[in-house]
Amino acid sequence: MNNISEITRQDILDIIKDGFIVHLDEPAYDSNVGDYIMEYPVKIPFYGRIDEISFLSRIYDLEKMPSKDSRYRNALGDISCHLRFGDYDGDCWFFSDDRFNLRHGDGDEPLLKFLCEMLHPAVRNEKSDWKRYLDKFNELLRTDGYELYPAQHISGRDVYRARNYIEPTQPCFPDSLFTERYKELVVYGQGQPIDNISGSVDLNAKKHICKIMLEFREPMRYQPNRYDSWTENTDALEQAVRRLNEHLEIPVVDLRVLNISPCSDYEILAAHFTPFLFDIIELQYDELSSREKTAFQAEINTSLQRDNVSFKLNDSGLIEQLAVHEVLTSDIIALSTQIQEPGLRELFDLAIEKHMQPNLQSHKDAVEKLWDVLERLKTYYADLDKRQSADKIIEDMACGQDAYKTLFSTEFKELTTIGNDFRIRHHETNKIDIVDIRHYDYFFNRCLALIALALQYLQ
Template identity: 40%
Template sequence: MNNITGITKRDIFDLFFKGLNIDILWDTQKIIYPYYGRLSELEFLKRLYPLEQMPSSDPRFMNAEGDIWQHTVNNDDYPFCWIFDDDRFPLKNGNDEDFLRFLCEIFHPIVRNEEKDWFSFLKKLNELLRNDGYELYSYQQISNRDIYNWRIYTDKQSPIFVPFSERHKKDILQKKISLSIKLKAREQIFQVLNKYNFTYQETDETGWNYNMTVGDCVFSELRQFYELKCYNDQGEYIPTANMKDFVCKNSPFKVFDIIESFSHHYEDKFISEINTILSLNEIPFYLSKEEGIVSSYDLKLDGKIISSIHEIGLKELLQESQSYFDKNQKNIAVEKIWDAFERLKTYYSPTLDKKKSCIKIISNISHNNVDYEEIFNQEFQELTNIGNRFRIRHHEIGKIEIIDPNYYDYLYHRCLSLIILSIKYL
């Protein structure tokens, strides 16, 4: 794919070459952040490219590694940010995936310099990338530090926040959702909330500055939906303004409410800590940045699965299908997931033709076990037959109509399940 324009690439190159202006109190300061972070240029580039196999632009050296060492270490006579104009590297004229992979590596914990303002560069870089439909995001951590990957970006308006207990009120009343959170887990959750309950300054209409905590803001947000209450020692449900009592002496669904509201103020680390507590206490839900608290039983494409896909077309189709499914446009989601399934079958092309590519995928996921090969071969064939016989794609005619909207749920999750399993063994 080549959605990233030359204009965006130029602006990103300029960001690292010319630096970034940031406001500090009443002054503006220009900061420079080298793309190779705390490493040398040679160390950084060796993480991405087989330099010993790439050509040298200096006839005295056999390969790019010797050439770059000579001109960035021994003599240091290459101009700053020379790589952006070097055609040996797929940056200026390469495809989106190669370019995004380079950008993600800049912010890897091993590379980035924590003593420099790398995060401001990441924010600015994302502003530029989003114009062309991509963004970098934290998808996992190492040593409590974020690792970044890229994903398709769609400019969606932030939905109005509705707490978990209000969104699922009907299902809760009908006992379709059951939940219990033990006191130990509640106290752990409170500790995390209290840790992130920072004080900050707000300004009123008259220009007066006043202090406010995140907890104050969260309680104000929840009061739009109900009066804040908790149980006292006599079992009475009474008003409260105490965050610990609200968490420890309340309905478990109200605990989810306050977690979700807090998550609007923080992202990766807060979400990670909450999910660790939920997992350790075997609470079958997790906190999602986009969707709030969701059931662990919902089959979803998580960041780790997406990041492991190296074929850009497959990655885009899966992200599109998930987006349509989340927006309840399930007929389009099924169409996209079937397109992704067909794309998956050609994963090892052009090295292998489509049939041999399928055989290799099935062999991978079955661990060469004959019984499991039979199961997965049959499932691949069944899904292929469904795609051929039924009107999965809206533009196709002369095929069996999907007569019940509930069938889309079944078809989507059946196909997604096989794709997720396959991706784990590509």
Template identity: 40%
Template sequence: MNSISEITKRDIFDLFKYGMDIPDLWEMQKVQYNYFGRLEEFEFCKRLYDLKEMPSLDKRYCNAEEDIWQHTVNNDDYPFCWVFEDERFQLKNGSDEIYLKFICEIFHPTVRNENGYWEKFLDEVNKFLKNDGYEVFPAGKISNRDVYSWRIYNLAENKLFIPFSQRNQKAIKEKRMPISIKKNARNQIYQLFEKNNDVYRKTDKTTGWDYDVTTNEEVIADIRQFYIPKCFNEQGQYEETNNLKDFVFSSSPNCVLDAIEFFENYNKNTDFEAEVNAIFKLNEVPFKLSNGKVASTFNIQIKDSALIPIQEAGLKELLQEAANYYDKGNLNIAVEKLWDAFERLKTYYSPTLDKKKSVSKIIGDMSGQKAHYMDLFEKEFIELTQIGNSFRIRHHETTKINIEDDRHYDYFYKRCLSLISVSVQYLA
């Protein structure tokens, strides 16, 4: 895909070449951050490109590796940020996938300078990318440090954060998502809240006066954007509350998960997520907090970390759409999108390979060329293809078999996703 505009690429180029202004007490300070982080430029490029197989622009050298070493290490006479305009690297006129992979590598834990302004530059890069429908996000961890990948960014969906109970309203109402959080777990959750209950200084927009507010108070205020926070009192009556402790101990489990998500918004740079998940695991609560959202571990979805190997924007977009529709309870559309993703997966290595050879390569990589696994995965690819052709999933001719039970949609979704979620981990 080629959705990233020339303007966005120019803005990101200017950001790394000229730096950015950040507030420093009473004035602005210009700060720089090298895209190659703590590495040499040619070392950074080698992480993404086979420089020995790329041509040299200097006739004295056999390949790009020798060329780049000479002009960035030995002589250091290439202009700063030259790589963004060097046609060999396809950053200026290549696909979105190539460009986004390069950007993500800038913020890889092995590359980035932890003492530099990488987080501010990441935020600025994301501001530019979101205009063209992408964002860089933490998809996994190495040594407890975020590893970044890219995904499709939907402005309408990301404009307002929707808490757990509101996102899953339909599933909760239909009792497809039973939730129980016992007293011990609630106590541990609240103690974690207290541990991270910081004080903030805010300014009243009407009076201009400054005042202090705690994280607990902010969370209750955030919840009020969606519903009135209530809890059971000693008489068993469900009444309004402004007390987060009462809310955590004596409200519905769905509301507790809302509070966790809102609290995480104020603790993105702490171990809050890991500690919440440790509490869930200790108390056998079948949920997990990831990237600010709580999700049931019973629901099969592709993990963010599994999206990292996918370098084809169309496939990644379809998988994200399928997951979003599934989470909203729109199972028929979710299944349709997932089968679209399945068909697109088959052509992942096109046009280098035709569809049949592309599937064969995927199966070969998944199976490690072991006969039993090759037979297993090949059979599953064939059967899922037959399901897609026989049932009214992607095609709607009168000869197709109707799907009238949501539980059947759920089966089709989970079966197809099982194969896809394994397949994408082997993509090159």
């Protein structure tokens, strides 16, 4: 793919080489200059806290790349020598070197991989302005249809990968609320509420996010009756609570208690049912101004990440579950680029996209699409019939070992049986229903594990 334009590529190169200017929304005091500033320059080395050779070696196998200097057998010796003696013209000499595929016309993937590696926790300096670079890269890439997103966590830190950018849609509340999206796993209204989706979020984590919710009580005016000009002063949090109570038709949260209880406000708020707190966060995000939305999202996600909570507030303002304990990883997502057959690649990408969306219907669709991937995978080798093509895939996966042939052949048959017996690809009345989202996730992960392995052996 060559979706990244020559202009965008050059803009990115200029940022990596020279840095850029950060423009502030409001004046900030700079102790270095002894005055308030509205902008400041940012520049970080692309190799972060390691060196150039170590950085490039994370992306390229320099020992197998050719040398441009006859004195050395490979690119590693060649580049190491010329870096040591400062022979290269500029810090980013490799952007014009055809061995690195970073020039215009060399495709999008090498550049996207380079940018993700710049932001990798093992590379980036956490004390630097690397997040400004992330924002700037995304500002440029989104115009050409890509974005960098946190695909997984390592030691509590985000690891970024590239994906196609889709403009976030504005959720339609109350149908899009957390408790509505996960209503099969959340029971309330009669007796003790049951939470089978966010029950692992402990009280301390809830206290931390409630502190943030109370900090973002952005003032606003509310008009209770559109036919009456009378308005009242309120704030984003109060509005969010009011909207939730109106939707549920019961006062599940009463902020007036905060003024009369001896406990801290955030402790009182944190004592509420976790799914309702997630509802309020989504509604509060919806009420905030654009600038406050960005800060609120960042604070909430930092808190959730710090407390190892497997949820995040996405760009649409919805709390979604992270796939931190699943087969799905950024490396498996990246396998899509190895699929040569367009139809198979499109199905695989669609299944992944559906599974990452925070609602039951999307998880259902993801399982159905993944079983379609499984069936299409069996016919990957078009010059063979379906049985022969599947046998070749199994043969390659097994590396000629009979025990593994039996294992993988059995697993292919078992997954085919599951797809036929359960309501996955077929919807006749005699099929077994799947009503628990966790069962869908089990089927998805089991099938994905086999597919992900098979994709690595395709020729």
